[in-house]
Each structure stands twice: as C-alpha cells, then as structure tokens.
Amino acid sequence: MExxxxxxxxxxxxxxxxxxxxxxxxxxxTCGASGQVAELVVYVRAPGVVAxxxxxxxxxxxxxxxxxxxxxxxxGFSDLGAAA
Amino acid sequence: MKSIVLExxxxxxxxxxxxxxxxxxxxxxxxxxxxxxxxxxPEDADLVLTVERLEDGEVSTYLVDELRVxxxxxxxxPIGGYFVWEEAQGGPLLLxxxxxxIVPLRAILRHRAAxxxxxxxxxxxxxxxxxDVIYRNELAGLEAEVTxxxxxxxxxxxxxxxxxxxxxxxxxxxxxxxxxxxxxVCGPTGFVEAVAESLVSLGHEPARIKTERFGPTGx
Numbered sequence: 001m002e003x004x005x006x007x008x009x010x011x012x013x014x015x016x017x018x019x020x021x022x023x024x025x026x027x028x029x030t031c032g033a034s035g036q037v038a039e040l041v042v043y044v045r046a047p048g049v050v051a052x053x054x055x056x057x058x059x060x061x062x063x064x065x066x067x068x069x070x071x072x073x074x075x076g077f078s079d080l081g082a083a084a
Numbered sequence: 085m086k087s088i089v090l091e092x093x094x095x096x097x098x099x100x101x102x103x104x105x106x107x108x109x110x111x112x113x114x115x116x117x118x119x120x121x122x123x124x125x126p127e128d129a130d131l132v133l134t135v136e137r138l139e140d141g142e143v144s145t146y147l148v149d150e151l152r153v154x155x156x157x158x159x160x161x162p163i164g165g166y167f168v169w170e171e172a173q174g175g176p177l178l179l180x181x182x183x184x185x186i187v188p189l190r191a192i193l194r195h196r197a198a199x200x201x202x203x204x205x206x207x208x209x210x211x212x213x214x215x216d217v218i219y220r221n222e223l224a225g226l227e228a229e230v231t232x233x234x235x236x237x238x239x240x241x242x243x244x245x246x247x248x249x250x251x252x253x254x255x256x257x258x259x260x261x262x263x264x265x266x267x268x269v270c271g272p273t274g275f276v277e278a279v280a281e282s283l284v285s286l287g288h289e290p291a292r293i294k295t296e297r298f299g300p301t302g303x
Contacts (some may be wrong), residue, residue, distance in 0.1 A: 002273040004299045008119055010164045011105035022166040037293070038166035 001045060006038040009049055011064060013037070016072055029078035031056035085184065085218055087123060090131045091260065092159065096124055096284035100195035100230045101168035101188045101268070104133065104161030108143055110123050115165065118143040121187040121270075121296075133199045134218060136184040167296040169195070175203035175266050178258050179228070180249060182210045183269025186218050186298065189270060193226040205229070206265075208257060210249045210275065231257045249275070251282040261287035266294075273297040 006013075007024050013021035022038035033055035040051040040060060046063030053076070060076035074080060100122075107117040120140075124132040137148035148159060151157075169177070169192045177196070179189040186209055205228040211217045212235055223230050233245035233253065245253070259265035267288065269279045276297045284290055 002299050003271065003297070005295065005297045007103075007164055007296045008298070010166075011117075011119060011160050014160075014163060018162075020165040022164055036166055038164075044299075072230070077109055 001043065003041045003043050003052075005042055006036070006040040006051060008042050008044055009051070009063070010038075012049065012070075016063065016070055025081050026060060026077045027079040027081075028053040028056060028058055029076055030058035030059060032078070032080075085134060085136050087132050087134045088147060088151065090133065090157070092130050092131050094132070095131060096162070097126055097209045098131075098162035099168040099170055099189040100125055102162040102164045102191075103188070104159050105163060106133075106143055106147065107158040107160065108146055109158070116142040119163070121191070123190055125191055125198050127198035127215055128194065134184070134187045135189075167270070167294050169266070169268065171196070171199045171201045171203065173266060175205065176263055177203055177205035177228075178265035178267040179205065179207045180209075180254075180258075180267065180269040180271075181207065182249070182275030182279075183212070183216070184218060185269075185271030185275070185296070185298065187270075189268060190219055190222075190226075192268065193228055197227050206258065207231070208249055208254070209233070210235055210271070213243070214239055229257075247280075249279055252286060254279070254282050255286055256285075258283070258288075261289070264289065264292060266289075266292050268294050268296075271297040271298070 010022045024037050025034055027034040039054055041054050043050045051061040053060055058076050062073040064071045103118050103119050103121045105117055120133045121219050123134040130201045135144050135147045138144045181189050208231045210233050235248055269276050274294050280293055280295055283293055
C-alpha cells in the first residue's frame with residue numbers, strides 16, 4: 001500500500017492535540033532525524049494510523065480509535081517540539 | 085472530477101493550500117472521512133472543493149455521484165499549516181502538480197493573483213491526457229509560466245510536452261537552485277517522491293521543498 005504523509009492526518013491531529021501539528025518538528029528516537037510532522041510517512045489504512053520516520057522507517061506515532069476513544073502512542077519520538 | 089461549491093456558515097477563512105476533512109455518516113452510524121484540498125483562494129467568494137472520483141472511494145463516490153444542491157455536509161477545517169503559501173513567504177514559486185495535485189496549487193495561484201503579488205511563479209503540471217487536465221481553461225489566466233506535460237495520451241496535433249516530470253524537464257523549466265525557489269509538490273505518492281528526488285539531485289534545498297502526497301490513485 002502506498003503511504004501518504006503527515007498532511008493527511010492533520011485533522012485527526014488537531015482533534016487529539018487541539019492545535020495544528022503538521023508544522024511541529026519531531027525527532028526520531030531511533031535514528032535521530034528530525035523533521036516536521038507533515039513530512040512523516042503515513043499509513044492511514046492500517047488498523048489505525050501509523051506514522052513512520054522518513055529516514056529510517058521507525059514507527060513514531062500510532063493513532064487508534066477504540067470504542068470512541070482515540071488512543072495515541074508517540075513512543076517513537078525522542079522529542080516533539082514547538083511549531084516551526 | 086467535480087468541483088463542489090460550499091456555503092459554510094461562520095467559515096473562519098483559510099490559507100491557500102489548506103484542506104478540509106469531509107465526514108459522512110450512514111444511517112447505521114458508520115462513518116467515513118477523507119481530506120480534500122480547498123481549490124478556492126481565500127479571496128474567492130465561495131469555498132470550493134475539487135474532488136476526484138476514486139472507483140473504490142467511499143467518500144468521493146458520494147460527493148461526485150450523489151451529492152445534490154441543498155444537501156448538508158459535515159466539515160472540519162481549515163486544516164494544515166505546512167503546505168500553505170502566503171504572499172509574505174515570497175518566492176519565486178515553483179509549483180509541481182501530478183493529476184489532481186493541481187487543486188491546492190490552484191488555490192495558491194489564485195491567491196497570488198488576487199493579492200496582486202509580484203512573486204513570480206512557474207507551474208509544472210503533469211496529466212494523463214488533455215481531457216484529464218483540471219482547470220484547463222483557467223491555466224492561462226493564472227499569470228504563471230505553465231508547463232503542461234501529458235503522460236499517457238495526447239491529441240494528434242499536440243505540440244506540447246509528453247512524458248513524466250523528470251530531472252531533465254525540471255532542469256529545463258524550473259528555476260535554478262541559485263534562484264532559491266520556494267517549491268510545492270502535490271500529487272500521488274510516487275509522483276511526489278520522484279519530483280522531490282529530482283529537485284534535490286539538481287541542487288535545490290530540501291528545506292525549501294514542501295510536499296503533499298495523497299496516496300495512490302488511478303492516475
């Protein structure tokens with residue numbers, strides 16, 4: 001399946017974080033690459049949304065809606081900072 | 085393709101390049117949601133979405149085939165702060181579109197024209213065929229240097245470009261790296277990756293290349 005990018009989940013991220021997230025810079029906890037959330041490799045048709053590092057492919061963010069509650073896993077980031 | 089004009093009460097306005105999420109809810113409660121680029125400029129009177137009908141698309145088939153004047157839609161937006169252009173960001177602008185990736189770039193060009201911006205712009209637009217070119221009658225009026233290339237079929241008397249947007253084409257028609265264009269690339273994932281790689285290989289700064297991929301299509 002061809003991935004999309006972080007732009008595709010901007011709306012869902014606003015719902016979770018309450019603010020525009022695509023211009024926020026995140027740092028990959030595996031390879032140390034940093035980039036804006038818009039640039040992540042995003043799979044929207046996985047069970048839930050999976051966003052991976054564009055440099056090393058590590059999973060950085062998972063969004064899953066379970067019984068009406070959105071669960072967020074940001075465990076792949078070593079840092080998720082302020083908007084650019 | 086279909087352009088849908090929306091009347092949105094209390095619309096807060098948008099920036100060129102932003103999108104909205106459209107959510108449909110079936111009678112049994114099943115929901116489907118997709119993101120669509122806004123085709124209109126902030127200065128335009130109406131909010132316009134241009135939607136490509138995807139054969140297996142849960143939302144696009146409804147929007148293109150079923151939606152009627154007077155129907156209501158659930159929208160969220162405007163959304164996105166990355167793939168946007170405002171006059172103050174300057175240029176020169178290089179806009180590269182694959183298929184319906186033209187939609188947000190059209191908003192940017194209309195915004196630039198409405199703002200009477202002096203920022204020069206070049207548009208490189210790849211389409212399967214002449215019939216698939218969206219906003220065909222409008223392109224000449226957008227005050228940009230437009231390079232249109234047809235990738236699959238072209239009329240017998242077509243004197244324009246043929247084939248994909250590749251490194252050679254970009255080298256010829258895009259700005260030089262020394263001119264430091266601000267670049268926006270939108271289209272199917274494979275198209276965007278190929279164009280971005282070509283631009284970087286030509287020496288363009290990755291930090292000045294913004295990309296938006298909308299996944300696979302029938303393109």
